[in-house]
Amino acid sequence: MDLDLKGSKVAVTGGSRGIGKSIATLFAAEGCDVSICARGPETIEKTRAEIESHGVKSFGTALQGRDGEAVRTWTRDTCDAFGGLDVLVCSLSAGGGTNDERYWYRSFEIDLMSATRAVEEAYPHLKSSENAAILVVSSMAAAETFVSPMAYNSMKAALITWSKQLAEQFAPKGIRVNCLEPGPTMFPGSNWEMIKVARSRTYSGVLRQQPTRRMAEAEEIARSAVFLCSPAARWVTGATLRVDGGYTKGVQF
């Protein structure tokens, strides 16, 4: 099956590490121009080099996820640099954090508002695309109680509802909107890598619930993400796909 992505223009928020990076480089491997944004200029440079090694164009800006104007500017600059946009993936995240009040604001800005801001700026360009798609990266942690009550889980839940409503609103405009719920994912520099060492009991508790006793690799998440954004999934919109290797136990009817 051909994903039919070659030549597409893709923007991935937070595409310099982990799942976001894996999504960005997989799009590049499929022949797409890819733009990313993240905190670290060095990681952006490295990822851009990796993207360009597939013979496609890249774009990238170092920014703080809670700087709304910076996210908007990056989105506009990406569309300018690529001359349009076909796919927007919102994967920027503040990660987990304790339940302190400030973390709610941080999660709100970075996980939720960076997505809404990027979508707003991308919308006029997506509208003119032949194969427009938006993918919102939520989390399995939105669907089941997970670790502890914290802003992260709740903001990821908000993303699901929002993306479903977007899907309905954007469908007539030819823009598909889907949502992805990755389960625990291990990659170099992931929070799980830290938790495995620094909070080994939490880690082994989570691993015990994973039927295969391992976490996902970032690319295993990215493959589903890229599929949902590709023309091969053209009848899929308003869907929430959980990719967790069987971690969650609830039955979705």
Next chain:
Amino acid sequence: MTIQRIKPGDYTKTPIDKTEDPDFGTDMIPKTRYTSREFMQKEWDRLWTKVWNWGCASEDVAEPGDYIVTSLGKEEILITRQPDGTIKAFYNVCQHRGNRLMMGQGNATTFRCNYHHWEYRLNGEFENIPDIESFPQGAPPCGGLTEVRSREWNGFVFFCLDPDGESFEDFIHPLEEHLGPYHFDRMVKVTDWTVEWECNWKTSVDAFNESYHVQGIHPELLYFIEDKHLQIDTYDKHNRYLIPFATISHRVNETTEIPHLIKHAMKEAGMDPADFDGRVSEVRGALQKFKREHGAEMGIDYSDLNDEQLTDDYHYMIFPNITMNTHAEDLMLFRQRPHETDPDRMYFDVQMFKLLKKGEEKPRKPKNERFKHGERSMGLVIDQDAANLPGVQRGMHSEAYEGLWLGDQELRIRHFHKVLMDYVQED
């Protein structure tokens, strides 16, 4: 990841220059120093009875008449505050029949032996001997308790059993200049534990003289400290290493989320991790800056400390047995005392001190709690060391083990043994 270090000239009071690494060779350290009773006896004769020993905190004997009994091997030492504010220390033994004179700590106007009520003044002289007329030979000509040399320094009391030994100033040099800026005398004791461990006292000293074991014994600290790229400095008797805290080890990948121990350090300083937009590797520098800027409003005087000292662990060993984790706001002091008779056992004293913020109420002074390893937790990190050490001691008795095979990261252990053997002279 590169650790930014303070450069000479940036500050400050505590010397920061790296000392030239001495060449102590690569010879194996014989295990018998840890296991043999003969060596233990030599240590008593040539080290413990000659060297300056940490006795107590000044606040343990804050007021005139306050006293505390501390033990070292077979001896007990009575440390007390005089009416004029100075310190005196005595062998804690009644000249009459050899009974232990005082126990624990408290306040007294005289020291009275509970056996026959022989009574001594705070300065050690006889105060009263009941029925003195029934001693035809009179009172013992010594005139009272046997005094040992003592010295109060920077919030601590030291004693020396050798009446003719080196001066305290010669002994402590150059740490006066190093540790003075921390002002331990402004701190208060918040923890006081004595734990019996099944290992030689040096087995414990060694464990704190290298951070090579962090990856093995304290893996969670890889997300709080740099465990390998340290500055090790050796002086005449004492040594130190400077360990970057509030950062991550070069052995692990940088995460998006700030590791929980680093977050904790930020929160303690009043810096909200949720408002920090930098990377994890940037926290240490930012935290130093934050503390420098907000110290006064937090009620803490950082003026004698350099930026590094605001986050890092300047980790000192006062020879032979004091391990000090010095931080700007607290001190974690370990004293490793030899057992009375058994080279396979020791006493591990944990004394934690904390700097009071301006206007902060002084917490109630903790009582010394004694227990054996495993009876209660001392916090994850010390528990991890404590759980490991008996196995080390046991292993050293094996036929298959000859001695310590040390690397560069264990230079402080070599230095310690060099100084140890300067005292003990022969294996």
